Amino acid sequence: MFFMLLVFRIVRRLKRIQNLDVLTGGRNPSKADVVLDVKHGPSLAKVFTDLKFHLVIHTAGPFDETEGYAVAKACLAASNTGHKCNYLDLADNISYVMGFGALDEEAQQKGCLLVTGASTTPAITTVCIRRIRIRCEKRMVVVILWRIYHEE
Numbered sequence: 319m320f321f322m323l324l325v326f327r328i329v330r331r332l333k334r335i336q337n338l339d340v341l342t343g344g345r346n347p348s349k350a351d352v353v354l355d356v357k358h359g360p361s362l363a364k365v366f367t368d369l370k371f372h373l374v375i376h377t378a379g380p381f382d383e384t385e386g387y388a389v390a391k392a393c394l395a396a397s398n399t400g401h402k403c404n405y406l407d408l409a410d411n412i413s414y415v416m417g418f419g420a421l422d423e424e425a426q427q428k429g430c431l432l433v434t435g436a437s438t439t440p441a442i443t444t445v446c447i448r449r450i451r452i453r454c455e456k457r458m459v460v461v462i463l464w465r466i467y468h469e470e
Contacts, residue, residue, distance in 0.1 A: 325377045325408075341369070344378070357385065362392035366403050371396065373404045381409035381434075383417065390421055390432055397428040404430055408437030 332340045343365075344350035352369070354362060356378045366374065376389045389405065396403040409415055415435040425432045 328375065328377070341371075356389050358388070360392075360395075362389060363395035366392055366396035367401075370401055371403050372401075373406065376405065376407040379408070381407060381411045381414045383413060385414075387418065387421060390418070390434075393432070394421065394424050394428060394430060397430045402428070402430050404432070406431075406433040406436050409434050410437055 329340060329342060332338060341351040342349070343352040343354040345353065345355065347353050352365060354365060356362070356376070365371075371393075374389060374393050378389075390407070393403040393405040409418075418432070418434040421432055
């Protein structure tokens with residue numbers, strides 16, 4: 319229930335921004351602006367391309383390896399030299415977040431921003447700490463500061 323309230327809050331706030339068209343997608347046509355199946359990447363890519371989405375915020379979950387990053391891959395497929403379809407998800411599954419780097423090379427080639435684990439700090443923090451611990455044998459204190467910005 320809390321998660322759905324968070325999603326509705328995100329949508330409401332985004333819809334307040336001038337010059338920003340916000341569409342909701344989902345399986346239920348009575349609740350969504352666009353009917354989507356998050357498990358079917360090719361049809362997602364076509365919708366993202368046809369509607370020229372600039373950003374997809376994926377909140378549907380569950381975020382696990384069985385999904386195979388279909389929505390993020392659809393954003394990559396919808397991106398070309400004239401248009402970028404960026405991606406952000408609210409994943410909190412550590413394995414999912416850690417495996418997401420497999421999409422990085424293609425995202426960089428296409429100039430797309432792909433962000434995973436944006437819902438909770440623990441998922442990202444845990445991934446970072448696990449990576450650091452591999453290289454560090456001493457006890458450590460970690461302080462994480464977040465800053466989101468857009469470069470022109």
